[in-house]
Amino acid sequence: MTQGxxxxxxxAEIAPDTWEMELAGDTSSLRNPGQFINIALExxxxxxxxxxxxxxxxxxxxxYKVVGKGTRQLSEMAPGQQLDVLCGLGNGFDVExxxxxxxxxxxxxxxxxxxxxxxxxxxxxxxxxxxxxxFATKNAAFYIDEFKALGARVLVTTDxxxxxxxxxxxxxxxxxxxxxxxACGPQPMLRSLHCTGIPGQLSFEERMGCGFGACMGCxxxxxxxxxxxxxxGPVFLTxxxxxxxQ
Amino acid sequence: MSNRLETRLxxxxxxxxxxxxxxxxxxxxxxxxxxDLNVLGAIxxxxxxxxxxxxxxxxxxxxxxxxMLNAVGLQNPGVDAVxxxxxxxxxxxxxxxxxxxxxxxxxxxxxxxAEKFDKAPEIDILEINISCPNxxxxxxxxxxxxxxxxxxxxxxxxxxxxxxxxxxxxxVTDIAAIAKACAxxxxxxxxxxxxxxxxxxxxxxxxxxxxxKMSGFSGPAIKPIAxxxxxxxxxxxxxxxxxxxxxxxxxxxxxxxxxxxxxIQVGAQNLVDPFACPKxxxxxxxxxxxxxxxxxxxxxxxxxxx
Numbered sequence: 078m079t080q081g082x083x084x085x086x087x088x089a090e091i092a093p094d095t096w097e098m099e100l101a102g103d104t105s106s107l108r109n110p111g112q113f114i115n116i117a118l119e120x121x122x123x124x125x126x127x128x129x130x131x132x133x134x135x136x137x138x139x140x141y142k143v144v145g146k147g148t149r150q151l152s153e154m155a156p157g158q159q160l161d162v163l164c165g166l167g168n169g170f171d172v173e174x175x176x177x178x179x180x181x182x183x184x185x186x187x188x189x190x191x192x193x194x195x196x197x198x199x200x201x202x203x204x205x206x207x208x209x210x211x212f213a214t215k216n217a218a219f220y221i222d223e224f225k226a227l228g229a230r231v232l233v234t235t236d237x238x239x240x241x242x243x244x245x246x247x248x249x250x251x252x253x254x255x256x257x258x259x260a261c262g263p264q265p266m267l268r269s270l271h272c273t274g275i276p277g278q279l280s281f282e283e284r285m286g287c288g289f290g291a292c293m294g295c296x297x298x299x300x301x302x303x304x305x306x307x308x309x310g311p312v313f314l315t316x317x318x319x320x321x322x323q
Numbered sequence: 324m325s326n327r328l329e330t331r332l333x334x335x336x337x338x339x340x341x342x343x344x345x346x347x348x349x350x351x352x353x354x355x356x357x358x359d360l361n362v363l364g365a366i367x368x369x370x371x372x373x374x375x376x377x378x379x380x381x382x383x384x385x386x387x388x389x390x391m392l393n394a395v396g397l398q399n400p401g402v403d404a405v406x407x408x409x410x411x412x413x414x415x416x417x418x419x420x421x422x423x424x425x426x427x428x429x430x431x432x433x434x435x436x437a438e439k440f441d442k443a444p445e446i447d448i449l450e451i452n453i454s455c456p457n458x459x460x461x462x463x464x465x466x467x468x469x470x471x472x473x474x475x476x477x478x479x480x481x482x483x484x485x486x487x488x489x490x491x492x493x494x495v496t497d498i499a500a501i502a503k504a505c506a507x508x509x510x511x512x513x514x515x516x517x518x519x520x521x522x523x524x525x526x527x528x529x530x531x532x533x534x535x536k537m538s539g540f541s542g543p544a545i546k547p548i549a550x551x552x553x554x555x556x557x558x559x560x561x562x563x564x565x566x567x568x569x570x571x572x573x574x575x576x577x578x579x580x581x582x583x584x585x586x587i588q589v590g591a592q593n594l595v596d597p598f599a600c601p602k603x604x605x606x607x608x609x610x611x612x613x614x615x616x617x618x619x620x621x622x623x624x625x626x627x628x629x
């Protein structure tokens with residue numbers, strides 16, 4: 078974990094209300110795909126946790142959806158401005174666990190971004206990767222070409238059938254022979270994936286206080302006890318999670 | 324020159340008046356990844372109960388202007404696990420003063436937890452939380468009635484020789500009456516304030532954001548209230564006071580000490596700036612110089628004469 082000031086290199090809308098921001102700063106505390114950063118914004122008391130889409134040599138990319146005051150403010154920032162960032166938070170995905178398996182990398186909506194580096198790392202490790210990207214509608218889709226450029230087989234699903242498979246990411250997963258998965262997305266999507274019985278890793282979202290394990294604001298029930306989404310997660314194994322409590 | 328930041332809580336000497344508040348610092352280990360905890364004047368550890376507690380369902384956190392709300396609900400591993408695992412870990416990396424923060428749902432529970440921390444050599448001060456707004460029964464109920472506050476204080480004092488600081492709730496009509504009751508029960512000091520009972524509602528849906536609907540409000544927004552209450556309690560009792568509520572700068576520390584606090588706690592600010600405490604400690608001597616103050620002990624209660 079590190080704290081630093083990160084310079085905005087670019088900030089652009091890549092789909093309606095979905096923005097891609099590139100930052101320059103210290104990336105030495107990032108270890109795994111699926112980790113997140115926590116951004117301080119002027120006039121807002123709590124930081125905003127955003128997952129890292131991609132990082133490399135002092136640069137990192139985040140993709141965020143404008144859903145409230147914080148992300149609205151973030152979208153209004155210009156290249157050259159600086160952000161106070163806590164970097165390298167959370168555990169992230171353990172891509173080693175997929176060694177020798179056929180891996181699916183599954184993102185739903187705002188859960189797609191952290192799956193990009195996950196796919197990249199898996200492919201670099203020699204894994205055969207299928208990326209399943211779920212969106213509400215064709216208009217909301219992003220990063221499909223980027224996943225293809227990594228060398229992943231890409232399946233797109235939309236809730237309304239306007240693009241790709243008409244249905245949910247689980248419908249696409251059923252069309253593959255993947256025997257392991259990595260996923261990030263809304264809770265109902267994670268629950269459906271968990272129900273498939275296929276082993277994998279799930280990245281959760283929760284309202285956070287600090288983002289680094291001090292306040293116990295984001296604790297969830299797991300089969301191995303109470304766990305903090307920010308510090309012990311956000312990624313948990315399918316064998317650890319339960320959707321029955323809460 | 325002696326350490327101009329040094330202060331005292333009764334017989335106990337702190338190298339500076341700045342400590343993190345219970346619930347914003349875990350048991351120290353998370354924060355030790357940000358900085359060396361030995362810069363701190365003291366640490367108030369995460370609130371501990373007799374048994375393990377999961378706490379409240381999420382969402383436990385919401386934001387508001389200049390502050391936040393929380394309803395963690397005293398999540399902790401229980402006193403036996405804290406004594407066996409957490410205390411040795413933090414003691415291995417931190418030499419300074421440690422406060423155990425104790426919560427309970429009955430007087431018997433407060434007493435049982437206090438007895439266990441009394442026997443733990445790592446702990447210097449017992450801070451008794453009679454002010455948690457986020458649990459049903461117990462918690463704040465003991466801090467809103469002078470007779471109950473006195474009874475808890477007396478019961479805990481009977482089982483320990485360590486200094487007992489009672490942590491008070493601001494959700495009362497007359498804070499001085501509660502402080503006096505604690506003094507009557509034998510308290511060695513007062514910590515105040517815990518969070519204010521507050522609420523945030525999603526304007527689109529009308530749904531309260533935090534799962535418990537009402538929850539504990541903290542952050543810079545509550546500072547004037549906390550300061551006023553420290554000022555009132557300083558006039559009501561002759562006990563050392565730990566001031567807490569919305570502190571985020573060295574100026575805030577000076578204000579609280581002027582109002583009568585011998586030391587202070589930083590709460591919510593640790594969550595948004597993990598370096599809040601060391602920054603304030605670094606900033607304090609510059610502020611003392613700027614205001615012509617020799618040492619922090621000279622200013623304790625100086626506002627009471629106005």
